[in-house]
Amino acid sequence: MCICIFLSFIPLVLWGQGKVNKQSRGQKVAEYISLLTADSIKYWDYKSGRRGVALQKQGLEYMEYDERRHREYVTRACMWLSTFFSVDQRRTLKVFRYSSRYPAELDWKGKILKLTEDTLIVKRKGVRGRTIYIKSKDQSFPLKPALNPYNRRAADYGVSVDSLLEMAYSLYCTYREKKACPDTMLLLVKLKLNEEGKAVMAKYERTPPDSATYADFYNVFLSFVKSLPFTPERDIETKETFESSIILPFSFFAKESWAEIFRRELQQKRQAISKEKSTAK
Numbered sequence: 001m002c003i004c005i006f007l008s009f010i011p012l013v014l015w016g017q018g019k020v021n022k023q024s025r026g027q028k029v030a031e032y033i034s035l036l037t038a039d040s041i042k043y044w045d046y047k048s049g050r051r052g053v054a055l056q057k058q059g060l061e062y063m064e065y066d067e068r069r070h071r072e073y074v075t076r077a078c079m080w081l082s083t084f085f086s087v088d089q090r091r092t093l094k095v096f097r098y099s100s101r102y103p104a105e106l107d108w109k110g111k112i113l114k115l116t117e118d119t120l121i122v123k124r125k126g127v128r129g130r131t132i133y134i135k136s137k138d139q140s141f142p143l144k145p146a147l148n149p150y151n152r153r154a155a156d157y158g159v160s161v162d163s164l165l166e167m168a169y170s171l172y173c174t175y176r177e178k179k180a181c182p183d184t185m186l187l188l189v190k191l192k193l194n195e196e197g198k199a200v201m202a203k204y205e206r207t208p209p210d211s212a213t214y215a216d217f218y219n220v221f222l223s224f225v226k227s228l229p230f231t232p233e234r235d236i237e238t239k240e241t242f243e244s245s246i247i248l249p250f251s252f253f254a255k256e257s258w259a260e261i262f263r264r265e266l267q268q269k270r271q272a273i274s275k276e277k278s279t280a281k
Helices: 002-037 076-080 161-177 215-226 256-280
Strands: 041-046 052-056 061-065 082-087 092-098 105-115 119-124 131-135 184-193 199-204 233-235 244-253
Touching (some): 002 041, 002 082, 161 256, 215 244
Antiparallel strands (some): 052 061, 061 082, 082 092, 105 119, 184 199
């Protein structure tokens, strides 16, 4: 009889252990969510830049934002999808997308390597390296609505194309007379513009093959391009301006006949424009 009582007690013990383990797993998940969301909403900046993600406890919502804290989406179609995340006791983080018309679909998943009050390190499946997030210094300012990509305008010249070509050609001719520039020039200049449209960086996309021979000319020409005025990249609805990068092509041929044709065409075009303006008055 004692044996029967002992055997009947074993399932009760196993059930009790299972219940404790389940509670323990639930507590771990709750702790992870608390650290991820700060029990409300928490903003995590990418360590490599000012963009980041916001994790909200209510609905376990997952939101990405740009450097201006605008909501950001991978594609325009994603603007009509909701996103949420989940985390389990093994620290597996999953992000899902869904809508009222379609069931939830896994967007990505990864392993949480480190999770503290101010640091989150995730190893995404299929992605090389680790993604490091740090707690954003701004935890009070809510995210702004996403910008409409159709309202975005690229950076542009602050002068007319004709004026730009004439200034560049004039500089080229100055060095050509001193035989201090190449006979033929085909350049691509890469510029980084700030929010005001000022070039803060300029470099040749590809180093000219004769850069050592005509180093002075190439340095001066690069400085000239960097000093040009530009209109910054902007949103025509919100009037916000943005940093951007552009590539400008420049090509000249030093043969006298081609050079004179080029100059004459510019002069004729300018004269025609001046005549039209005079007639209009």
